[in-house]
Amino acid sequence: xxxxxxxxxxxxxxxxxxxxxxxxxxxxxxxxxxxxxxxxxxxxxxxxxxxxxxxxxxxxxxxxxxxxxxxxxxxxxxxxxxxxxxxxxxxxx
Amino acid sequence: xxxxxxxxxxxxxxxxxxxxxxxxxxxxxxxxxxxxxxxxxxxxxxxxxxxxxxxxxxxxxxxxxxxxxxxxxxxxxxxxxxxxxxxxxxxxxxxxxxxxxxxxxxxxxxxxxxxxxxxxxxxxxxxxxxxxxxxxxxxxxxxxxxxxxxxxxxxxxxxxxxxxxxxxxxxxxxxxxxxxxxxxxxxxxxxxxxxxxxxxxxxxxxxxxxxxxxxxxxxxxxxxxxxxxxxxxxxxxxxxxxxxxxxxxxxxxxxxxxxxxxxxxxxxxxxxxxxxxxxxxxxxxxxxxxxxxxxxxxxxxxxxxxxxxxxxxxxxxxxxxxxxxxxxxxxxxxxxxxxxxxxxxxxxxxxxxxxxxxxxxxxxxxxxxxxxxxxxxxxxxxxxxxxxxxxxxxxxxxxxxxxxxxxxxxxxxxxxxxxxxxxxxxxxxxxxxxxxxxxxxxxxxxxxxxxxxxxxxxxxxxxxxxxxxxxxxxxxxxxxxxxxxxxxxxxxxxxxxxxxxxxxxxxxxxxxxxxxxxxxxxxxxxxxxxxxxxxxxxxxxxxxxxxxxxxxxxxxxxxxxxxxxxxxxxxxxxxxxxxxxxxxxxxxxxxxxxxxxxxxxxxxxxxxxxxxx
Numbered sequence: 011x012x013x014x015x016x017x018x019x020x021x022x023x024x025x026x027x028x029x030x031x032x033x034x035x036x037x038x039x040x041x042x043x044x045x046x047x048x049x050x051x052x053x054x055x056x057x058x059x060x061x062x063x064x065x066x067x068x069x070x071x072x073x074x075x076x077x078x079x080x081x082x083x084x085x086x087x088x089x090x091x092x093x094x095x096x097x098x099x100x101x102x103x
Numbered sequence: 104x105x106x107x108x109x110x111x112x113x114x115x116x117x118x119x120x121x122x123x124x125x126x127x128x129x130x131x132x133x134x135x136x137x138x139x140x141x142x143x144x145x146x147x148x149x150x151x152x153x154x155x156x157x158x159x160x161x162x163x164x165x166x167x168x169x170x171x172x173x174x175x176x177x178x179x180x181x182x183x184x185x186x187x188x189x190x191x192x193x194x195x196x197x198x199x200x201x202x203x204x205x206x207x208x209x210x211x212x213x214x215x216x217x218x219x220x221x222x223x224x225x226x227x228x229x230x231x232x233x234x235x236x237x238x239x240x241x242x243x244x245x246x247x248x249x250x251x252x253x254x255x256x257x258x259x260x261x262x263x264x265x266x267x268x269x270x271x272x273x274x275x276x277x278x279x280x281x282x283x284x285x286x287x288x289x290x291x292x293x294x295x296x297x298x299x300x301x302x303x304x305x306x307x308x309x310x311x312x313x314x315x316x317x318x319x320x321x322x323x324x325x326x327x328x329x330x331x332x333x334x335x336x337x338x339x340x341x342x343x344x345x346x347x348x349x350x351x352x353x354x355x356x357x358x359x360x361x362x363x364x365x366x367x368x369x370x371x372x373x374x375x376x377x378x379x380x381x382x383x384x385x386x387x388x389x390x391x392x393x394x395x396x397x398x399x400x401x402x403x404x405x406x407x408x409x410x411x412x413x414x415x416x417x418x419x420x421x422x423x424x425x426x427x428x429x430x431x432x433x434x435x436x437x438x439x440x441x442x443x444x445x446x447x448x449x450x451x452x453x454x455x456x457x458x459x460x461x462x463x464x465x466x467x468x469x470x471x472x473x474x475x476x477x478x479x480x481x482x483x484x485x486x487x488x489x490x491x492x493x494x495x496x497x498x499x500x501x502x503x504x505x506x507x508x509x510x511x512x513x514x515x516x517x518x519x520x521x522x523x524x525x526x527x528x529x530x531x532x533x534x535x536x537x538x539x540x541x542x543x544x545x546x547x548x549x550x551x552x553x554x555x556x557x558x559x560x561x562x563x564x565x566x567x568x569x570x571x572x573x574x575x576x577x578x579x580x581x582x583x584x585x586x587x588x589x590x591x592x593x594x595x596x597x598x599x600x601x602x603x604x605x606x607x608x609x610x611x612x613x614x615x616x617x618x619x620x621x622x623x624x625x626x627x628x629x630x631x632x633x634x635x636x637x638x639x640x641x642x643x644x645x646x647x648x649x650x651x652x653x654x655x656x657x658x659x660x661x662x663x664x665x666x667x668x669x670x671x672x673x674x675x676x677x678x679x680x681x682x683x684x685x686x687x688x689x690x691x692x693x694x695x696x697x698x699x700x701x702x703x704x705x706x707x708x709x710x711x712x713x714x715x716x
Contacts, residue, residue, distance in 0.1 A: 037684035045615070045688075063499055067596075070626065071619045073698050074690065078615055082688045 129276035136269025143262030149255025163203025173210020195361035232271035238264035304341020375419025554672030624663035
C-alpha cells in the first residue's frame with residue numbers, strides 16, 4: 011500500500027511540467043475568452059456614430075486587444091505542440 | 104514623571120515582596136503568565152502574513168462568519184487583545200468592513216472565555232507545571248533554529264509553557280493565604296459589592312493588560328476561598344471591561360476606521376457588562392441551572408465562574424448581534440473623518456505596522472493619495488480643471504479653448520503635496536522593512552516604492568514641461584499652439600484613462616488593460632515627431648522652437664510612462680488567478696512599436712477572422 015502511494019506521488023512529481031502546462035493553457039483560454047468579448051464589444055462601439063478622436067481611441071484599443079489575442083493563440087499552439095511532443099516521447103520509451 | 108512613577112512601583116513592589124514572599128510568588132505567577140501571553144503573540148505573529156490574513160478577509164462577508172472567526176481564532180490563540188488589534192489594523196487599512204470587524208470583536212469576546220475554562224478546568228486541578236517543563240526545553244531548541252516557522256513554533260511552545268508556569272506559581276502563592284487570612288471576610292454584598300468588584304476587575308485588567316491574567320487571579324483566589332463567588336462574578340465582568348482599554352489605546356493610533364472599531368469594542372463590552380450587572384441574579388440562577396444540566400457540581404465554583412464568563416459574553420452577542428448594522432451606521436455618523444490636509448499622510452498609522460498585509464495595504468492606499476495629489480497638480484500644470492479631465496468629455500475642445508494658463512508655483516506645490524508625502528511613504532516602507540518580511544511582501548513593497556518614485560518623476564516631468572507651456576502654450580502662432588495643444592490633450596487623455604481604470608472593481612485591472620495606454624503614449628510620441636519634422640520642412644516652425652517642442656514631447660512621454668508604471672503597481676492585483684497568463688499575453692516594447700508604426704503609416708484594421716483557439 012505504501013509503495014503504491016509513493017509511486018503515485020513520484021508519478022505526480024514527474025508530471026509537474028504537464029500539470030503546470032495544463033493550468034497555463036486553461037488560464038490563457040480564459041483570458042482569451044475575455045479578450046474575445048472585449049474585441050466584440052469594441053467593434054460594436056466602432057459601429058456607433060463617433061467623432062474622430064473617439065474612433066481613434068477605440069481603434070487603438072482594438073489593435074492592442076487583437077495583438078494580445080494573437081499572442082495568446084501562439085502560446086496555446088506552442089503548449090499544444092509541447093504536450094503532443096511529450097506524449098510522443100512517452101510512447102517511444 | 105514616567106521614570107518617577109516606575110521607580111515608585113518598583114519600590115512598592117520590592118517592599119511588598121520583602122514583607123510577604125507569598126505575594127512575590129503570586130506576582131511572579133502573573134509575570135510569567137503575561138510573558139507567556141507575549142510569547143504566544145510573537146509566535147502567532149510569525150505565522151501572520153499569509154493564511155491568517157486571508158482567513159480574516161474571507162471571514163467577514165457574513166456576520167455569523169465573522170463571529171465564528173473571532174471565536175475560533177481567539178480560542179486557538181488565547182488572546183482577544185491580539186485579535187482585536189489585528190482587526191483594528193485591518194479595518195484601518197480598509198481591508199475589511201466595520202461591520203465585519205465588529206463581528207470579529209464579538210466573537211473574540213466569546214472566544215476568550217475558553218481561557219477561563221482552561222484555567223478552572225485544567226490549570227488548577229492537575230500539576231500543570233509538569234507539562235511546562237518539556238515544552239520549555241522543546242521551545243528553546245526550536246527557538247535556536249534559523250527557520251522562521253520553527254522559531255514561531257518555539258515561541259508558541261514557550262508561551263504555553265510560561266502560561267502553565269504562571270498558573271502554577273499563582274496557585275502555589277495563594278495556598279498559604281488559605282490558612283492564614285480570609286480575604287473573603289472583606290466581601291461586599293449587594294449591588295455595591297457588584298459595582299466595587301467590577302471596578303477592581305477593570306483596574307486589575309488595565310494594569311496587567313490582560314483579562315486572562317485577571318481571570319487567573321480571580322479563579323486562583325476563588326479556589327482558595329479568598330474571594331466570594333458573587334464578588335468573583337463581578338470581578339469577571341470588570342475584567343471584560345478592562346480588556347477594552349488596550350483596544351482603545353490601539354484605536355487611538357489608528358485612523359478613523361480603527362477608532363470606530365475601538366469604539367464598537369468599548370460599546371459592546373460596556374453594554375454587555377451593564378446587562379450582566381443588572382441581571383446578575385438571573386445570570387447566577389442560569390449558571391446554576393446550566394451547570395446542573397451539564398453536570399458541574401453545585402460547589403464547583405471555579406467551573407461555574409468559567410460558565411458565567413461564557414454565558415454573559417454569549418448574552419452580549421445575542422443581545423447586540425441584531426444591531427450590528429445600526430451600530431455601524433451610528434459609529435460612521437458620529438466618529439467622522441477629520442480630513443487631513445492633502446500634504447499629510449492619511450493611511451500611514453503605526454497600527455498598520457501590525458502585519459505585513461495591513462502595512463502593504465496602507466502603503467498602497469497612501470500611494471493612491473499621492474497619485475491623487477499628482478493628478479491635481481499635473482492637471483493644473485497643463486492648464487485644465489481636474490473635473491474636466493475626470494469627465495473625459497470634450498478634452499480637445501477644452502484644451503483648444505484655453506486662453507491663458509493660470510499662474511502656478513509648481514515648485515512650492517511639488518514640495519508640499521508631493522515630496523513630503525513621498526518622503527513619508529519611503530520612511531514608512533523603511534519601518535515596515537525593519538520587521539521580518541517574506542520575499543512576497545518585500546517584493547510588493549519594492550514595487551510600491553517604485554510606484555511612488557514614478558509618480559514623483561511624472562510630476563517633475565510636468566514641472567519641466569510647464570516652463571515652455573507657459574511660454575508657448577497659448578502662442579498666437581497656430582503651428583506652435585497646435586503642437587502644445589496636442590501634448591496637453593495626450594496627457595489629459597492618459598490621466599482620464601487611468602482614472603477610469605481606478606474606478607474598476609478590485610482585481611479587474613490586469614497588465615493587459617494597460618497595453619492600450621502604453622500604445623497611445625508611443626503612438627502620440629511618434630506622431631508628434633512626424634508633425635514637428637514636417638513643420639520644420641515646411642518652415643512652419645523654426646528649429647529653435649521645434650527643439651523646445653521635441654524636448655517637451657520627451658517630458659510628456661516620460662510623464663506618461665511613469666504614470667502607467669505607477670498605475671500598474673497600484674491597480675494590477677498580485678493575487679489574480681489569471682495574473683501569469685495576463686502578463687504572458689501583455690505586449691512587449693517591440694510588439695507595441697510594431698503596432699504604433701502600423702498605425703502611423705496606415706489606417707490599421709485588424710483581421711476580423713475568428714481567432715478562437
